Amino acid sequence: RKEVEQDPGPFNVPEGATVAFNCTYSNSASQSFFWYRQDCRKEPKLLMSVYSSGNEDGRFTAQLNRASQYISLLIRDSKLSDSATYLCVVGGGADGLTFGKGTHLIIQP
Amino acid sequence: NAGVMQNPRHLVRRRGQEARLRCSPMKGHSHVYWYRQLPEEGLKFMVYLQKENIIDESGMPKERFSAEFPKEGPSILRIQQVVRGDSAAYFCASSPRDTEAFFGQGTRLTVV
Numbered sequence: 001r002k003e004v005e006q007d008p009g010p011f012n013v014p015e016g017a018t019v020a021f022n023c024t025y026s027n028s029a030s031q032s033f034f035w036y037r038q039d040c041r042k043e044p045k046l047l048m049s050v051y052s053s054g055n056e057d058g059r060f061t062a063q064l065n066r067a068s069q070y071i072s073l074l075i076r077d078s079k080l081s082d083s084a085t086y087l088c089v090v091g092g093g094a095d096g097l098t099f100g101k102g103t104h105l106i107i108q109p
Numbered sequence: 110n111a112g113v114m115q116n117p118r119h120l121v122r123r124r125g126q127e128a129r130l131r132c133s134p135m136k137g138h139s140h141v142y143w144y145r146q147l148p149e150e151g152l153k154f155m156v157y158l159q160k161e162n163i164i165d166e167s168g169m170p171k172e173r174f175s176a177e178f179p180k181e182g183p184s185i186l187r188i189q190q191v192v193r194g195d196s197a198a199y200f201c202a203s204s205p206r207d208t209e210a211f212f213g214q215g216t217r218l219t220v221v
Contacts, residue, residue: 034209041198043213096142096157097157097204097210098154099154101151
């Protein structure tokens with residue numbers, strides 16, 4: 001199965017700071033990219049899709065770098081409620097979707 | 110359009126019994142994924158199915174575990190002769206193809 005790699009963290013970040021995660025993927029034929037968020041012991045939920053041109057949703061910005069095969073997630077002005085595990089998801093072809101193991105983020109007051 | 114439905118939400122089994130976990134995908138979704146999550150660990154891929162076909166079962170233990178997604182009805186993850194180490198949260202996700210997937214709320218299996 002194709003690989004999706006993430007730094008597991010935890011990332012400990014003070015409230016109000018900016019934090020960024022990267023995720024690398026091995027399948028150069030991948031066509032779809034997403035970030036999911038998982039709160040403690042709950043099901044993962046779609047945070048945002050990642051488009052070739054990059055996209056922004058409020059304080060969240062996602063970027064795709066096809067040449068280097070990574071996607072990134074930037075969170076500005078972090079809130080306590082942003083504390084969660086962020087999962088990188090890559091799709092394309094017969095393998096369907098491949099999930100990374102997640103990056104654990106802790107926002108500290 | 111109801112979301113992905115998993116049942117039961119909680120399941121308790123004694124060692125040696127069978128556990129059957131059900132997942133009804135969202136309407137129009139023909140792709141189903143099963144994941145296992147042990148306490149304090151990340152999601153671990155188990156199996157990827159499309160209607161009536163197992164596409165990738167590389168994450169599923171070779172013994173005691175099986176999965177199906179019949180033409181009609183929910184996807185079933187079956188664990189035979191459960192052991193304590195099978196205690197975990199089992200999540201199912203569905204998607205219409207390799208686009209965004211939606212997760213069910215999970216089944217918490219406890220083996221006593």
